[in-house]
Amino acid sequence: MSPAPVLTHRMRHDKSILALVISAEYIFAGTQGGEILVYCLETYERINVICAHRGSVLGVCLSKDQKLLFSSAGDRIVNVWDTHTFLQVYSIYSTYDVGDVFCVSHASSLQTVYLGAQNTSIQWYDLKEKDTRPEPKPASHPLFREDRFFDSPGPGGVRTPRPQSAEERPRHARGGQILEIDKQHIRQFAHYGYVYCMLVARGLLPDPDEEILISGGGDGTIKLWTLDRQAGGAINELYTLFDGRDEGESVLTIALDGTFLYSGRIDGEINVWDLETKQLVRSLRTRTGDVLTVAVGGDLLFGAGVSGVVEKFNRQYERIGRFTAHTGRILASGFTRYRGQPLLITGGNDNTLAVYDVRDCISTPSGSKVSSDEILVQYLKQFVSFRTVSSDLRYKADCRRGASWLRQIFKKFGAATEMIATENGYNPIIFAKFRGNPTISKVRKKILFYGHYDVIPAENEQGKWIADPFSLQGIDGYLYGRGTSDNKGPIMAAILAVADLAAEQALDSDIIFLIEGEEECGSRGFARAIEENKKLVGDVDWILLANSYWLDDHVPCLTYGLRGVIHATVSVESSHPDLHSGVDGSTLLDESLKDLIAVLAMLTGTHGSVQIPGFTDPILPLTEAEKKLYEDITLTLTRYNPSLGDAETLAQSLMRRWREASLTIHRIQTSGPENSTIIPRLARAALSIRLVPKQEASVVAQALISFLEDHFAKLESQNRLTVSIDHQAEPWLGDYNNEIFKTLEQAIVEVWGPLKSRRRSSLSISKHPTQPSNGYSSSKPSPTTSSTLANSSVTPPNEDEIYTPVENTSSFRKPLYIREGGSIPAIRFLEKVFGAPAAQLPCGQASDSAHLDNERLRLLNLKKSKEIFKKVFRDLPKK
Template sequence: MAARNGTASGLAATRPASVASSSGAASDSNSRPLASDGPIASTSKSATAVPAPNVGDKLAVLLTTLSAQDDESILSIAVEEARESRDDHRLGTSVNPSGVGIGSRDGKRQTGRVYGGSQGGDIHVWDLATLSLRSRLTGHDGAVLALQLIPERDWLVSASGDGTVRVWHTPTLSLVYLIHPPHDNIGDILSLAWVPYNLLDKADSDRRPNGAAARVRKPAGRLYAGCQDTSIQWIDLPPPFQLSAEDVAPVSHGGRMSPVSGSPHSPPIFKTPNRFFDSLTEADRARTRIGLSASSSGRHSLNTSNAATPLASSPVGSAPKTSPPIAHAQEAGPIRTQFEPNSVELQFQAECIAPFAHNGYVYCLSLAKCNEQTVLVSGSGDETVNIWRPGVDALSLLSTLESEYDAVLAFAARDNTLFAGHQGGVIKVWDLDSLTCVRILRPHKHDILALSVIASSLFSSSANGSVQRWDLRTFRLAGEWKAHDNIVLASDVRTLRRSRTQGWLLTGGNDATVKIWDVRDEDVTSPLSPLDRGFQGELFHTLAKFVSYRTIADTEHREECRQGALYLKRVFREMGAETHLLPGAAERNPIVLATFKANAPPRPDTPRRRKRVLYYGHYDVVSATASERWTHDPWKMSGQNGWLYGRGVTDNKGPILAVAAAASDLRRRQELEVDLVMTIEGEEETGSAGFQEAIRSHRDIIGDIDVVLVSNSYWIGEDWPCLTFGLRGVIHATLKVQSSRENLHSGIWGGATSEPLTDLVRVIASLTAPDGSVQIPGFLADVRKLTSQEKLLYETIVQRCQGADTLKKLTSGSIISDPVQSLITRWRQPALSVHKVEVVGPAQKSLIPSAASAAVSVRIVPDQSLEAMIDKLTKHLEAAFATLRTENKLTIDITQTADWWLGDLESPYAQAMAKSISAQWHLDPLFIREGGSVPSLPFLEQEFGAVAVHFPIGTSSDNAHLPNERIRVLNLEHGQTIVSKWLTRIAEI
């Protein structure tokens, strides 16, 4: 089999020009129907590859990697742009997806998709909005070798090594047509091309489909298929027959076939028994009719019920209220997996085939322009390119372009220029008007397996895993990079909206991945071009650059923190904000202050003074090294399956940019009705040293504040959006027991001296009882009483999470089996933790250390007092130490404190946020509290006398502070939109 696969270097295992085809095509390379009319280009016009530059942002940036769920090679790719659902009248009549005149079109979709055909026979469907796997289309019994989108019909056409073609309705991901070959010797279907009906040559044509039962209707176009047996076959779709519902009932394989002789329009098939079905038992026939695989499946599957298989891990559409339909998929309803009653089986007619279109496999088909006429071009293992006139009546050969190079494996066309990729690493550039070769490009000696064009760039993908970028203005090699580990088998492009010079290149390889590369044809001077401002566009590059700064708040990284702050200040300014860099504490990191001023026309019924919002965030991060089990470089942001990975992407650099982008977009449209002041500090992870003093000393710049916004926490799972209304406070303390003597040898002094580590362990042990309860007197005093309304919020969380993995995560690791009580304990009860114990000097087994220390923290809750809890902790530790017979000294150092915070869910600002979340996610948020602390939040609320709203963007699996920190692209995009909606809503308050 000459199909592309992941186990050989493309198609080099066979030399199609010299191998007889399965249908007995002649191997004589001189027996072509027609010689080329134009001269053959000489090798003097060839362009060899110059040394490739290093891959940089100007060449290609990897946005994300999409993984095939079946771990099979990706052989074909098709990119579908986001579109509004079309009106039925554009299809000429009210039709169902198959276009046969019954029912109505169902399913509406506005997001774009990526389709990837795999070696295993599945078609993976990734959502461009979420960059995550949406579904898988199953049914083919062989590799999916070609994909063709027909946007005007909402069709996806797939060709396979099983010899069949399937047509899918993309809004519903349901099967429309299953098209069989005219005979069993067709082999693999290697390539596809679609010609709209209005582009078919209609000269001297008055043929119409025959048959008294048929009511003729003009088809939308003609589908051409290049085959392994050297033929090209075609069929018109939809078939020009308007049939009754009985005519398209589920197929019975024992029926009769009613062909239309000499027509490219195949009626629905009611097949006579053939060799395949004769071998089936009655039980197998019954299984086939209901959509199950027969026990002994043949080469050509007739399992028409295999439509879309939704992912168990990605719920779609409507679901029970206890199972959230989160935006892994944004469909209006669940994908149907039962038998598709409106799908139709068709067959290529024997009269609609060019039997020896080439003397080798027909690897590629494409539409092109030749002297202002639409032509079909075909490439083959016989080393030639054939140019065909696609007519209503026939496929007529116009010319053959000869070549001394190996098999033609890939095409890309732009107007009257055809790029042909050959086995052996040659790209020939043909002028189809003059039928001459104008350039020969030789990047290397590896097979060229895919070609794609964006603006003035040609991208060639090769069997060695590399992609080359050619400048079509000079035909020089602009650069080369390693795209996949082994073989690049397929590519497609997506041009960004409102831009002809920027786009995505998508490549598929035998490493079972599709990679999305951001490629651009010219420099973009602004980090936030208005052409595409999302986290799949310019914000991706801005965040990637932001992540690359190792903004760790310690002495070693002080300068890098300053550079990161300067970069953020520059980004804010280019977004339209007024910016300042405020000094922090001595020898500490600066604070970035940015103000997006309202510029929308004032509403007649609103107060003259604009509301002013203060956003708090931090650009400092915790440390990260590759040795910490990171699968990605923590300082080089990368995308995979809809997630962005890198230190700080979720804590807190990603949310910072999402909020800024929301205000910037509103301001750009002159719709920003409130002032947004952003204060971004660089010491949050180490206690916010100097932050309060800096804020107080710059109140004149910040101004009066109406509401504080924070986005520095996470959902309780991955499925339900949340709104945080409470945080615990924290007291961090260091206990140290010190001896007056130096380190001692235990063999000499053991038992005869007071040991600091032993004393420390006894003091720590006094903090808790054997059952885990805290022994500090008054530890549970002053805890605010749980109201029935608050308890109902926790019960609602548990109820919504029933049946989902989220509920399991809520109780995982907890010693409390009741999930409601577990939440209450984690969120609104005080707690004590011991974090680490250290000794002075080397930790040797025979050494008695002269000092030992421990880190302890206490979490407090409303209405406990920081000062009172510090006093209780200190007195208990001192009393416990006093009971010891020891000469050592105990010191207690309170290193960091943060007060608790409790928001008001009834405030109009919180209500506006809840409504904005619901409007974007189409789900009411869960109201949650958190056990952690944000030191600056209660301070800002008290300092400015303003209520605070805490809006989490990330999910519980974001791994903040841990290896492989990440955030979902969809959450960033929706987070930006939610903040935009909220800023607009609160202007009315």
């Protein structure tokens, strides 16, 4: 048995997938709800939902040039769609009550559409005659015709009025030319049963360019029909394939491979017909139940059906494998090669599409190389599988194994590597250096990329993840797994970008990687280890990070500022033990928790303003240039997310998060049992201060200690105050006008491409937002949190709109220049140590859920990030 194929991606919907067809760019999937889902083959993103029919979409096919998509459905209509604009071109119907239209095909040479119907007929329409035929009468259209069952009179001859909505077309099935099939273009009783399936084939007649129609029906026969060019594509029976049984089981699906035709029947049977000899070559028995779909590709035959199982057969018709692809029935399938990668795509009544890489199943591979993007996803999957949780000693060995594996990846692509040990046995730092090609440039620039391989815990004990957090899963265009966005995905994208340049002999820079394993714990041991190994790293011209996210899910960003942080613990301890409030409580007793609350209350005033003397003095005023950046941000965000409200209020909220220092009290803990009557001996609080540029962490930390000690002394308490500074990191402010930001912006514009033009409006922002008297309203603005931006990022399209690709526009997707409220301890430290400016490229979207359940990274963002890194590593000039 061959190995089971790799599940590359799964796309979810809320209705069964009944039919699918694959073009060079897209997967088109017809659903039980009358929609046609359009997925991008490169990223598996759903780029469109076409509301196509009022009944289930039962068949889809493409024209030979893939410019037209044909869909048939239970509403007795065939619709024709432009595969570029996704707009309806034609709507074709029969004046007969054909019932469900199970299948549709297109003869490109004749420009004729064929449909197979429930009433046993095959009908056709010659599109060359679309402008010469009489105008259809509205009353003959299926939407306006009376149904013999549903519209028949009830008791007493009373007819229930038809709902007004019954005559409305689906919102995207409008605007196309309506075409009525001529009564002469009908072959009644083409089969003595429903016409379930059909396809158009070439090369089976003496004239290799002549097309024929092949159909399968509920009578158990397969018929081949010639197409009469002179009679508008009329069909004439060429011959019938019949296996000799008195009553053949229904032919439910057919697929063609050269001159061999494969037909799926009820009870798990697949017949193999040689169309040259008209003989039944083999009859294969499967364990799929009724065979509802067959697909051929890569010298393999795939059959699937009721059981949800796919069975694989080789060229000798030997069963070589089986695997469960869906939890319900498999109703549709297709094979394609996308950029050399062989894919089997299946759809089922579990409301999903599944994409399988069947490269390992193919016995005679085409010899195509694995693409860089495929390698990127494969390595990321392995990277995510390591539980590199730095905060939990249980995973120390996993962290080491993950670090060793990453070092081997660097070696594989030609980097010189070392494992830099850190103090106190903390996780090691991986140093890797790719040397540029000296023949390209004698003076090589040196770019340092910083990242971290450690992650936040993800135990998933409550089952909140939709997949195992340490097993990468592709779902709906996203890669789910702990670390995909923070920070393993961006690291792998950067490594593969360098590997691509090296393979193309276009790497003219020295690219240095410093990947630490303690960032999620405050970069423990990082600074000392780097200072001790500064010579190993060498000179650096530029520093690049990718450890953050866009503001929403639509517009790329560049980060030029981060707040610093001070983490502190404030403790008040009594000399007495834990006491009972009823026995020992009195006004004479100095209680530790009362004292702690009293001093903490002095830290902040109205609206959270920090009361430490001189705390806000160093904060820089808002310049006109930076004000312009906030205008771009708010106008862009409110364009995509109108629910965010007023632009000025949004700007003020962002500035308070990014430009203002803040103080947060995180938690309070007390000694003694959890009993409501206890007076604790010890009370302890954890707090943090977020710093902004020009505030020195050491100065603010000392000011905090002095402030708390001074106010505690005023309490004249017999208790003891202790303030410990647990961690501190400097704020960072980059120069967004320097060469690294300019190069990043140009790379983003080139990689992300054009965007619809934006409408601008005026925005008034205070020049000094840190001072309420200089522009802030007296009322406190509602905070716009990262959660607010993430949750409002995915905006459903307008009901009357349909996605259309945008071309030939001068408006490009320029990045937003943003700051962030979070902290990365290493960034300012690296700037100081190496005397080089830094920049941060956010790779993920606002909805990535980093540090939360169901962390993810959009596959498109991963691939685009690799291309951006590649351009920056190539184009960034020497400082």
